[in-house]
Amino acid sequence: MATAVREALASARRSAVHLELRDIYTPDDPDFADWRAGVHFDPAERWRSWFDVVVATTARGVRMRRARIVSEPVSEYIKFEYDVTERHNIAAGEKVRWLPRREAADLALPGADCWVIDDEVVIFNHFDGDGNWDPATGMDVRTEPAVAKLCGSAFEAVWERAVPHAEYRPL
Template structure:
């Protein structure tokens, strides 16, 4: 997890929302490779730092929500994310919803995945076409009110249409 997001979450007071819109992230991720090979693991143990950060953030009263816009049928990577979400994101205190891309076609959305912290700070995550993220150039933080006013309603439009993790079924073998 990049430093900018960790710092922003450490200072968050009310809300932290994360909009994800890609079908693959970091395809060479060793955890994804293990999952593909049938190695089942406890995400709370592998990603203990993130897990602890979410628990601490939520414990301060910050509402953390993550919305994922996904193509269906879902990619293998999204199956991986789905498989670890309950024991990772949800167990730590995040609320997670899934929105099939076809149901998002008429929504105005940002051009990149992003975080919105306390309705004020936007952190964009930039990936290349293959889903790779460069820690040196992949993150862009903005604190201008116009960008926050654009991202906030975009996230809420996705959130309202999205299906809670507890009831979403991506289909296929997860």
């Protein structure tokens, strides 16, 4: 996880929300490859640094939520994310919801995945068409109130329609 997100979460006071819009991320990820090969692993252990960041953030009373907009039928990568969400994101203290893309068609959404911290800081994550992220150029930190308002309201609109993880069944 990039330093900008770690720093933002360390300074978060009230909320941290993450809007995910893609159907695949880092297709060459060794963890994804292991999952595809049937290798069972504990995501909380394998991704301990992220797990610890979320635990520390939520322990301070920061409300962490993640909303994922997904195409259905879901991609193999989304099946992977779904499979590890309960044992990783939710176990660490995040709330996660899923929204089928067809149900998001009439929502105004940002053009890239983003984090919104305390309704003030937006961190955009940029990926190429294949889902690869370049740590040198993949993040854009913005503090303009209009950008924070746009991204925060987009997240809330998605969250309102999305299905809680425990109730969502990927097609």
